[in-house]
Amino acid sequence: MKSIQNIGLALFLVGLMIFTSFIFFGKYEVTPHILDETLTSKGIKSELFINNLNTNVLGKEFSNSFSFSSAITKSLEQTNEAHKLNSEWDKVIWDKPHSFVYEIAKKSGSGFVKENKGLFWWLTFWAWNPWCAYVYSTICDYFRSSRN
């Protein structure tokens, strides 16, 4: 009984570590289509920002979310600073930088997690579920028989 518990705990911890590791995977690349979509939906007027993105981000493949994020947030901060100095308030992008990046990244991401959403859903959360049902029924039988 104790060993079943320990196996269950081990499975849980392994699943948790796999889940945690996902943040380090995945490639991110902004295509012109994604860039267009984002700029129009957010109504971005800053040519400085658009140019910055075109040079530093467009078409480049980033190997993880951290470098992708810092590339975009850097351009965001630089252009915002420049616009604020010139009091061009309608060109400043007021969105929170990381929420802004989130929206672009969501569309730009690729990799085995994105390709296999369903598989990973089942693996990380539910692989252990049938075990639970089996274990529970075994326990109920044990419980019933031990009371007689």
Add this chain to the structure above:
Amino acid sequence: MYIVPSVITLGRPGIKNNGIWLNAATNRSWIGWFAFIFLVSFYILLYFRPDYIINWTYIVDPISESLSGNLASQWFLYGLLYCIVMSVMAVRMYIKYRHNKYQILRTTSVLFFQIVFAFLIPELLVRFEKPWYDFKNAFPLDYDFFYSWSLDELIANGGLGLFILIWGIVLTLVIVPVMVYFFGKRWYCSWVCGCGGLAETLGDPYRQLSDKSLKAWKLERWLVHGVLVFALIMTGFTLYTYFSGVDGLLGIRTQTIQDIYGFLIGSVFAGVIGTGFYPIFGSRVWCRFGCPLAAYLGIVQRFKSRFRITTNGGQCISCGNCSTYCEQGIDVRAYAQKGENIVRSSCVGCGICSAVCPRGVLKLENGPENGRINPTEILLGNDVNLMNLVNHENKN
């Protein structure tokens, strides 16, 4: 697999000495600290670096699409994880407290409200192009209910939007105080609230870690009511700006106050500290030290309510289980030893003190207001002037 076999390994139904203070996971030892770091990091990523956890949101995209039709945001991921964690830990609660019908019912209630009201209904509302709204989330806990974008959104959404607006106001001004009058804080904090639900399920192994010292109580009183005042002032500014169009008052911009509150209280206190601190400071850090709704409920419970925890002092053996497991850090034993009723404003009425009492001393009851508060002076207490007390009593 880890939880279910405890039906056998924990022995017969009932609470027993299970070495909780010797287990590295529950006594602020290394496992607890790992859990702390993990939880705090998770919340920091969720609130402040959602772009790093895109892969996690991909995994739950299919579910989000089937509910609201949209791809998963980090908040959908959070809501889903919240429901899953609560469900799993609720199984643990059912096993651990299977001897206590009140706890079984209460756990079920809180699980129901989280899954249905805080997750399914709002996502389905979005599917029908209505605003995302959690019907059980009352102002001032739902601090952005009166923000201009929220008011605008509700007014623009026809009958349902207006219903939500009126519901939100009636919930806070009428339903909350009336229910607290009849049942005490517990109807919300322990049977309905989502934060409370996580605290009672995921936080159950950590109840005993809540600080029981007088220092903590003093801090708690100032902090929790301070947050309430902050929330009310912020809302005052918000409504003034909304109706007058002036973006600030007395040189302070409304947006700035909203940003500060949203960051300090909404994100850091309620999120990162609120759940992250479970393994070290106990399960109800937010509820006890920060929740403005708890402060409001507490004021009503303390002064105008029929709720009390009665104590059958003669049966008390001073084992201290009640105080140990009180997640709000109330010294329940002290009241039980004196046969006094507990009407403390911080008592969330979880009923665990009653569940762990080996003698059945404590009972959560609703009764007549008359005589509800029955304090006993301790003759040789630290803060009592004996001569004053004796002379004062002789005069009456």
